[in-house]
Amino acid sequence: MTITIKSLSREEYLLPGNASCPGCPASLGLRLLGKALGKNMILVVPASCTSIIQGPYPKTSIKLPLINVIFASSAATASGIAAALEILGKKGVHVVCWSGDGGTVDIGLQALSGAAERGDNILYICYDNEAYMNTGIQRSGSTPYGAWTTTTVLGKRRHKKNLPMMMVVHDVPYVATASIGYPLDFIEKIRKAARYKGFKYIHLLAPCPVGWRFPPSKTIEIGRLAVLTGMWPLYEVERGKFRLTGVSRSLLDKSKRSPIVEYIKIQGRFSHISEEEIRILEEYVDKLWEDIRKIIS
Amino acid sequence: MERVAVLSGNHAVAHAVKLCRPHVIAAYPITPQTQIVEKLAEFVERGELKAKYIRVESEHSAMAAIIGASAAGARVFTATSSQGLLYMHEAIWSAAGARLPIVMAVVTRAIFPPWNIWTDHSDILAQRDTGWIIAMAESNQEVFDMIIQAYRIAEDERVLLPVMIGLDAFSLSHTAAPVSLLDQDKVDKFLPPRRAFSFLLDIENPITMGNVAFPDHYMEFRYLIQKAMERAKQVIREVEEEFYEISSRKYGGLVEEYRCNDADVILVLMGAWSGDAKECADKLREEGLRVGVLRIRFIRPLPIEEIKRVSLGRKAVIVVDRDISFGGTGILFTEVSSILQQNSVTVRGFIAGLGGRDVTAKDFAQMVKQVYTDLEVGERRSRVEWYGVKEVI
Ligand SMILES: Cc1ncc(C[n+]2csc(CCOP(=O)(O)OP(=O)(O)O)c2C)c(N)n1
Numbered sequence: 187m188t189i190t191i192k193s194l195s196r197e198e199y200l201l202p203g204n205a206s207c208p209g210c211p212a213s214l215g216l217r218l219l220g221k222a223l224g225k226n227m228i229l230v231v232p233a234s235c236t237s238i239i240q241g242p243y244p245k246t247s248i249k250l251p252l253i254n255v256i257f258a259s260s261a262a263t264a265s266g267i268a269a270a271l272e273i274l275g276k277k278g279v280h281v282v283c284w285s286g287d288g289g290t291v292d293i294g295l296q297a298l299s300g301a302a303e304r305g306d307n308i309l310y311i312c313y314d315n316e317a318y319m320n321t322g323i324q325r326s327g328s329t330p331y332g333a334w335t336t337t338t339v340l341g342k343r344r345h346k347k348n349l350p351m352m353m354v355v356h357d358v359p360y361v362a363t364a365s366i367g368y369p370l371d372f373i374e375k376i377r378k379a380a381r382y383k384g385f386k387y388i389h390l391l392a393p394c395p396v397g398w399r400f401p402p403s404k405t406i407e408i409g410r411l412a413v414l415t416g417m418w419p420l421y422e423v424e425r426g427k428f429r430l431t432g433v434s435r436s437l438l439d440k441s442k443r444s445p446i447v448e449y450i451k452i453q454g455r456f457s458h459i460s461e462e463e464i465r466i467l468e469e470y471v472d473k474l475w476e477d478i479r480k481i482i483s
Numbered sequence: 484m485e486r487v488a489v490l491s492g493n494h495a496v497a498h499a500v501k502l503c504r505p506h507v508i509a510a511y512p513i514t515p516q517t518q519i520v521e522k523l524a525e526f527v528e529r530g531e532l533k534a535k536y537i538r539v540e541s542e543h544s545a546m547a548a549i550i551g552a553s554a555a556g557a558r559v560f561t562a563t564s565s566q567g568l569l570y571m572h573e574a575i576w577s578a579a580g581a582r583l584p585i586v587m588a589v590v591t592r593a594i595f596p597p598w599n600i601w602t603d604h605s606d607i608l609a610q611r612d613t614g615w616i617i618a619m620a621e622s623n624q625e626v627f628d629m630i631i632q633a634y635r636i637a638e639d640e641r642v643l644l645p646v647m648i649g650l651d652a653f654s655l656s657h658t659a660a661p662v663s664l665l666d667q668d669k670v671d672k673f674l675p676p677r678r679a680f681s682f683l684l685d686i687e688n689p690i691t692m693g694n695v696a697f698p699d700h701y702m703e704f705r706y707l708i709q710k711a712m713e714r715a716k717q718v719i720r721e722v723e724e725e726f727y728e729i730s731s732r733k734y735g736g737l738v739e740e741y742r743c744n745d746a747d748v749i750l751v752l753m754g755a756w757s758g759d760a761k762e763c764a765d766k767l768r769e770e771g772l773r774v775g776v777l778r779i780r781f782i783r784p785l786p787i788e789e790i791k792r793v794s795l796g797r798k799a800v801i802v803v804d805r806d807i808s809f810g811g812t813g814i815l816f817t818e819v820s821s822i823l824q825q826n827s828v829t830v831r832g833f834i835a836g837l838g839g840r841d842v843t844a845k846d847f848a849q850m851v852k853q854v855y856t857d858l859e860v861g862e863r864r865s866r867v868e869w870y871g872v873k874e875v876i
């Protein structure tokens with residue numbers, strides 16, 4: 187069943203006038219999450235930009251039950267909520283972690299891995315803006331090679347940690363990647379994940395205008411270019427079965443992929459990147475797809 | 484008839500927790516707490532306790548998980564010790580700040596390095612300022628009784644703060660002693676199911692918990708915790724009275740006073756070794772020295788009125804700390820001195836028994852006699868010294 191924009195509820199769970207920056211992919215992602223699941227969810231939010239987006243006490247911009255938690259603890263807190271709901275007999279409520287890349291691939295990794303291994307009944311969504319944005323654009327384990335951040339002023343020297351694949355080897359019922367550039371694909375994956383009992387993981391690429399240095403009007407465009415250039419493959423792994431989704435389905439063939447410079451050149455964080463570094467990133471993308479080919483065959 | 488069982492302190496905790504019918508338990512093993520979490524896991528697996536047991540991957544996650552569960556309306560439990568307690572520290576603040584009625588057992592143990600698994604109060608006292616109600620038991624029976632009372636205190640609408648109950652490594656945790664158990668129906672009457680307050684994670688009444696509070700709001704949240712702590716003093720006393728009705732046992736509220744009425748010198752301390760201090764008081768009284776023991780049961784909220792009332796007019800108060808705030812003094816000593824500073828009571832401090840070093844009634848007698856000797860020659864100054872330290876430099 188394909189989802190269309192028209193079929194989505196008009197109900198908003200993230201209210202307008204919230205504290206996010208113009209073009210913020212995290213606030214857009216939250217809106218889409220509300221459209222995908224409706225009111226039957228409890229949100230767990232670790233320290234991140236989303237702590238700010240909600241706005242300060244005594245107000246809130248979110249019409250869902252939400253608990254803010256310490257940075258490393260979103261998955262474990264969600265496990266506790268899910269356990270409580272189960273034993274208190276509260277059925278049909280989704281427990282959703284909405285965590286940044288720092289809170290997921292770095293400081294929160296232990297709790298995340300623990301919850302996945304236990305198979306706790308939660309949906310974990312990492313919105314990946316590829317740096318610690320809330321504290322002022324410091325590099326994270328999810329920052330790509332070559333990118334400028336305030337702690338890698340000459341460009342990061344290591345590639346991005348492949349977290350979705352790490353989650354796949356945890357053998358959980360559902361893992362998917364998504365990009366804010368393809369909202370309907372994201373919504374479809376949320377809904378699919380929510381149908382499974384157990385641990386579900388979605389990794390959402392979330393281009394951040396402030397941190398990546400591009401105009402706020404280009405969030406969606408960059409989210410699409412990430413996919414079209416093959417930098418960010420869209421796929422899902424359902425009960426261990428790997429499947430490319432959306433436009434990524436045709437990108438195994440390298441000739442179908444747009445050159446990565448199209449993605450890189452419009453982002454200020456890559457403005458000082460050398461030819462050599464571009465080559466290294468191209469090799470990284472080729473390797474990503476080689477690995478996917480191996481998985482598929 | 485209620486059963487008397489011979490139980491280790493750890494098993495006394497597990498049995499008490501079972502009677503309290505927690506919904507969610509999350510725990511991570513550490514010596515000497517392991518028997519608590521093993522026994523509870525067994526209760527759950529055998530179907531004797533209907534609870535969800537989350538075998539988390541760390542103490543940080545143990546506390547995070549029960550924070551989540553408690554915020555969703557469940558009654559919860561965890562237990563830890565030493566490194567585990569320190570690893571949990573960030574989440575411990577979180578639990579109190581969120582005003583969640585969590586109960587945790589802490590088997591007090593020394594801190595690394597070097598490795599040492601024996602008793603020491605530095606771990607639990609390092610949580611002193613977190614907003615938790617913090618108590619220490621003297622016996623396995625008291626641990627059992629305190630756990631059950633802890634839920635009533637924590638869940639009381641006037642309090643809504645988490646409670647940690649300390650028991651000394653090995654001297655309680657692994658030492659078997661007779662414990663009078665309680666029938667389930669009595670405990671059920673004493674401790675009804677947790678009442679649902681409006682501040683819970685609930686899809687019908689969505690609230691945002693813990694979002695940013697600017698300086699014009701933050702301070703009031705802190706003030707409310709302080710007020711709840713102050714109210715907790717009365718609640719602790721009331722709950723103990725009610726508990727007395729079902730158990731015929733009571734200990735004295737925030738402190739226990741042992742032969743203090745006519746005492747010239749008062750020993751102040753907390754935990755299992757208070758038994759040895761009482762034995763010391765008995766012996767010294769045979770020699771004509773009027774010694775009493777003021778056992779601190781609750782270090783938070785701090786029993787300010789009790790300490791003042793019992794200490795005033797004595798020749799000396801001797802505080803024995805199983806902890807040290809490096810570069811400062813013993814933590815109990817600091818607390819007691821702060822209360823007595825305006826009253827010209829001599830407060831003498833001893834740092835003793837760190838890392839489980841044995842301290843017996845004889846040792847307490849030696850401390851007391853040293854203070855008496857000083858008093859006789861007119862030496863009334865307050866000071867702290869280390870007891871029984873070997874020559875190291
Ligand atoms: C234990 C701890 N260390 C550091 C911080 C400071 N801190 C708050 S948010 C944040 C970065 C979050 O990055 P990410 O998870 O990627 O989310 P984003 O801000 O990018 O949305 C950091 C380092 C903290 N709150 N807690």
Ligand SMILES: [Mg+2]
Nearest residue numbers: 286287317319
């Ligand atoms: Mg980030």
